[in-house]
Amino acid sequence: MRGQNPLFRKWAEGYGVIKHQDVTQVRIYGLAETLIKAGKAKNLDEILNKLIAADRLTSAAMWIVVHMTYATRVDLEGRPLAANDFKHAPEGHTGGSLNVAPAYVGYFLANALTGETRSWVMGQGHTVAAIESVNLLLDNQTPQQKDRYSRNEAGLQNLVRDFYSYAIAPDGSPGVPLGSHANPNTAGATMEGGYLGFAEVEYVHMPLKGEKLVAILSDGAFEEQRGSEWSSRWWRPGDSGLVAPIMILNGRRIEERSEIEQQGGTEWLNDHLRINNFDPIDIDGTDPAAFAWAILISESKLEGRGALTLAGKRDYPIRLPYTVARTIKGYGFPGAGTNRAHGTPLLGNPRHDEAARQEFIEGAAALFVPPAELETSIATFNVHAEQNRPKEGDHPIASRNVATPAFPETVWSKVGVDVSPMAAVDRFFVDLVKANPNLRPRVGNPDELGSNQMGLTLAHLKHRVNVPEEGVPESTEGAIITALNEEAVIGAALGNKGGLNLSVSYEAFAVKMLGALRQDIIFARHQKHLGKKPGWIGVPVIATSHAWENGKNEQSHQDPTLAEALLGEMSDTSRVLFPVDANTAVEAMRTIYRDHGTIGTLVVSKRPVPSLVSPELAVKLYETGAATFSGDLAKADVQLIALGSYQLVEAIKAGKRLEAKGIKVAVTIVVEPGRLREPRDHVEGKFVLSDAELEALFPARLPRVVVTHTRPEPIIGVLRRIDGGPKHMRVLGYVNRGGTLDAAGLLFANYSTWAHITREAAKLIGKDAYKVLTEEEVRTIDGHGDPHLVMNAAL
Secondary structure, eight states, X not given: OTXXXXXXXXXXXXXXXXXXXXXXXXXXXXXXXXXXXXXXXXXXHHHHHHHHHHHHHHHHHHHHHHHHHHBSOOOTTOOOOOGGGBOSSOOOOHHHHHHHHXXXXXXXXXXXXXXXXXXXXXXXXXXXXXXXXXXXXXXXXXXXXXXXXXXXXXXXXXXXXXXXXXXXXXXXXXXXXXXXXXXXTSTTOOOOOOSTTHHXXXXXXXXXXXXXXXXXXXXXXXXXXXXXXGHHHHOOTTTBOEXXXXXXXXXXXXXXXXXXXXXXXXXXXXXXXXXXXXXXXXXXXXXXXXXXXXXXXXXXXXXXXXXXXXXXXXXXXXXXXXXXXEOOTTTTSXXXXXXXXXXXXXXXXXXXXXXXXXXXXXXXXXXXXXXXXXXXXXXXXXXXHHHTOOOXXXXXXXXXXXXXXXXXXOOOXXXXXXXXXXXXXXXXXXXXXXXXXXXXXXXXESSOTTTTTOHHHHHHHOEEOSSOOTTSSEETTXXXXXXXXXXXXHHHHHHOTTSEEEEEEEHHHHGGGHHHHHHHHHHHHHHHHXXXXXXXXXXXXXXXXXXXXXXXXXXXXXXXXXXXXXXXXXXXXXXXXXXXSHHHHHHHXXXXXXXXXXXXXXXXXXXXXXXXOOHHHHHHHHHHSEEEXXXXXXXXXXXXXXXXXXXXXXXXXXXXXXXXXXXXEEEEEESOGGGGSOOSSHHHHTTSOOHHHHHHHSOTTOOEEEEESSOHHHHHHHTGGGOOOTTTEEEEXXXXXXXXXXXXXXXXXXXXXXXXXXXXXXXHTTOOGGGTSOHHHHHHHTTSSOHHHHHTOOO
């Protein structure tokens, strides 16, 4: 029958550089029979018309890709370009984009064949030219792009000229809605993909039950973050949507062959995949039909295996279908398969090099699709209204809009009692999960949840495993994603944007999550800048077992870098919080979960510390980021400012000594220093305190000593608005002195005890240290006495 159907013969002949291998033809024919039997198509011709259209759309997209790299003009009739039609400095990740074009068209084809809009994610964001080209062809664009980029000559010319134009707007923002990587102007994009390897650890956690996701991944990123090979450990039919991971196996990274290629190519990769409970599916990575077939067969296999497992007929782990799309870097254009295919595949610049210009002209001619034929293909794909489904740019994951969770009644800790802030967080989180059964929970845990005082969470949600161990809080359906790998487990919290998330880590090692966190922060912040706030619930990332309480583990465990680094990001999206006790820790959690599109970094003590803040003050603290804890600002001689729980205790001790010496003191707590900073753009300007609000909390006349959890220097920069210089403000904090010490020892080693604070306060108001400290105390903090005299002082 295949040989008798003229449309099948037409499709089987291919188009330009798009060819169809015999195995693909057989697979497609079998798929067509399945679709017709399932009522997804009326007849074979309906399917074949879509397949024929896919070939032409792929070729046209590749034609646009090479123009985006090299040209300043397009000719819709396919006539050769002249020398001055080419860019002075061609730029682009051309080879990867040429490889992604058939995959992305194959994704659209799968949607058109079944009448469903799947979600998609792409790890290799630098291949955005492929995405933008297909989106333009299929009228799948964001409002920011729709008017500027279209299929007419002017719209296409704007597209190719804007690509790597480095255009800048008067306010310093990008001057065009097109970047080097995927960004919020890219319809359907949910991550930039600039940090390779993180899509790989997030995709399995992305789709909610009933959703479907296609993940386009790269063999280069395979060498990045470990953890993607554990995906079968996490996927569950009871709470996860279908996933179809696809690796573009082109054999090359930037300067040489990929590690997979060096190890043995497809055969080696397939063995690796099988060992890690994947079911490899080999396809021709140059053929959009092969991608569509792989997507649909992957879903069918996974759905069937999931159903059998739920029925008790199969055990975990479920083997995840994993498509390996074999191709060569830059297929379809001169330079394919070489190192230069990664960026600009021609040997020279066509603007100045006649041979390179001819090479471009011949290569582009092989990809050209006549306008009339292209429009017919586009119409064949644009059947969303008839199929009653959204455009691909509005796929479910890109359209997340999750309501603020219902909050349980807060259980406040009694003031004056020592309580572990992490234990209070633990109780709050379990109550929150119970109050929101509609929100799928995910906890990213690099191993130490119990040690970090999250025992209730561990008992309620349990580690997700394939085979639970008796007597251990494990379950096949557990919501805690545990692996001794920070990059892998943060993927669970960041991927689950339709649910309720949390990540808990040692502070020193949470810094390994920084790239993943920054990728989400940047993308969300760009969305806000465009006026479209993300709809996912804020994600608290708790850094505990922190620097000041981890002295026993040597200096590798004493590192406040994560909070310092994330204070450098825009504070409205990267919220860095320093709760000082149990009540402020619980309110910090509420603050982040009330927000949307926010990553909240919470530095929380796990050891019992004094509960010093009343519920009323805890709420007030997060309204402004700071509040007066004790004393009268109007009458104070000096202001002591604390960021962190151990720092607050020392500030209170110092205040008592100063008050005893006749010096009036006001103690102020800062829980969110980002609210106090100088705003860096109009979005952050709406988030930070006004000058009047700042003056009310930090009167300009007052000298002040800041004692901070972090290193002093980053906080000085953040608090620049209240810093009158070293004669007006001193900052104490972690100065990279550590070792096997206890908390008191670390405070002493880093000049942050009450005695050090007291001396700095005295200096600021012109008093001799001996007026506020004993001679022996002064000798001690000068390094000549017994540190325990200061460390153990009870004031």
